[in-house]
Amino acid sequence: MKRLFLALSFLACSIAYSAEPIRIGMIEGFSGPFANAGQAVIRNLQLAIENVNARGGVKLPDGAHPLALVTYDSKQGVEEALIGLRQMTDQRIGVVVQGNSSAVAAALIDAVEKHNARVPDQRVLFLNYSAVDPTLTNEKCSFWHFRFDANADMRMHALTEVIKTDASAKRVYLIGQDYSFGQQVAKVARSQLAAKRPDVVIAGDELHPIGKIKDFTPYITKIKASGADTVITGNWGNDLTLLVKAAREGGLNVKFYTFYGNGLGAPAAIGDAGVGRVRAVAEWHPNAGQGVKNSASDAFYKAFRQRYPSPEDDYVHMRMHLMIEMLATAIEKAQSTEAAKVAKAMEGARYQNAFHEASMRATDHQLIQPLYVSVMQKIADGAIRFDNEGSGYGFKTERYIPAAATALPTSCRMRRSD
The missing domain is CATH 3.40.50.2300 (Response regulator)
Known part of the structure; x- marks a missing residue:
């Protein structure tokens, strides 16, 4: 045992x-x-x-x-x-x-x-x-x-608030892991895009086996063939790292809106191709305190490092x-x-x-809690103080969404204990 x-x-x-x-x-x-x-x-x-x-x-x-x-x-x-x-x-x-x-x-x-x-x-x-x-x-x-x-709906709400004002987003490809979470990400992406950007075309909607794909090249080929200019993915862990690695190697010139594109090897795998193009959503990120004197956020991050x-x-x-x-x-x-x-x-x-x-x-x-949508930057360019995982790439706040604006209705009917 x-x-x-x-x-x-x-x-x-x-x-x-x-x-x-x-x-x-x-x-x-x-x-x-x-x-x-x-x-x-x-x-x-x-x-x-x-x-x-x-x-x-x-x-x-x-x-x-x-x-x-x-x-x-x-x-x-x-x-x-x-x-x-x-x-x-x-x-x-x-x-x-x-x-x-x-x-x-x-x-x-x-x-x-x-x-x-x-x-x-x-x-x-x-x-x-x-x-x-x-x-x-x-x-x-x-x-x-x-x-x-x-939750996934709250995270997608933050991402689509940015896409709503992104005039370059015209054809969106959805790709995710084939289980409850990935299915929900695709569903809510369609719903929120329809409400906020009804002009956007869903160029593709793909689910793949979780944790089993070693080479995402065939998926990148499909995305390129679709004419998509934007990809939305909830992928995490190696499924995200391998996806973005294949995108870089395949010369896929699109914007990535991700749930988790700011760590676990993803920034290094993306490299220069992600600068200004890859976005991630999180409750906080290392450069959240950028520009704040004696930043407590910076101190928290330095203590972790x-x-x-x-x-x-x-x-x-x-x-x-x-x-x-x-x-x-x-x-x-x-x-x-x-x-x-x-x-x-x-x-x-x-x-x-x-x-x-x-x-x-x-x-x-x-x-x-608040959410940040941040965009990938190269530390050598001077736009950010901290990189991720020693990759030379980090993330800069693009949109801060206060806690109250992240809250969505709930259908919960909870049975409480004595």
Whole structure:
């Protein structure tokens, strides 16, 4: 049986804790085609946990508790993820986190619902940092599930706000991974383009097997043949890196509007061909503080790079740091680690630091936060301060969308726990 791996994160080893660690169980793919995405999450969560522990951990009536991360390699599979959840509940781990697959997230929501009904004295919270299928906080919403990333509809809303004013976008090609998330990206792209740019022609709509394509050249050939001037993709991990690599090698001269084009090898794979052409949407990016004197955003990014100096480790997610901070605050507010009490403390909770603010919408447990659409630049040209992953390329803010403007309606009809 696969073992759980536990890492206590102490930034200051001299701190004396008076109580047992609060364990956070991470179920994610750490092997296979998307291993780099899983490892990127570990780095972000580890640093966020270290920051909480460095200031004394989580204060409860029985003393100060450090946070500890327990990891399980799901290999990006639903069945493996469910095995991981069972192992964690067997060990009475009360908080589970996951994100790099909406299909896995949907299965975990259902499994957590069933576990919590069956074992009410060992209930579990599920915190989602990246699974963005909108159904997870709409028709499949759960009291036990909280999402800390903007959902696919919210991300697409940000991208299409830019496309709305992009006069050069006339023929758009949609390409994505063939599972619930990729299907939703294509669906909402069509809908939002029809509403905001009815003159745009959908030149193609392609779904490909997730994590199985090694050479995207045939897809690039189709895009070129379609006459598209713009590509929209929700691809992530190696599926994005290999797609943009094939585009560069195939001389595809189009604009890319992406969900995740700002990391995991994508900027280096794109190279000069992406300057001014590749856009990404995120809740934050390293150059978000550009032009701000003594920028707190810059300080946050530099602290990450100091902790993880290797260029290949440079993929920072503000939402993951925020998630750990909001969890620690909710536990302290509830004065308990019991799942229902922590969930109630997290509903409606607000987060604010010197450069970012967010709130957890109680109706559906969807985090509402600003979004940035940024465009790829070459650091040597002087337009940006920081590059991504040592590639020489980074991203500059093109459009900032305030939190209130990112919020979309929800169809959630949540059954709340006592």
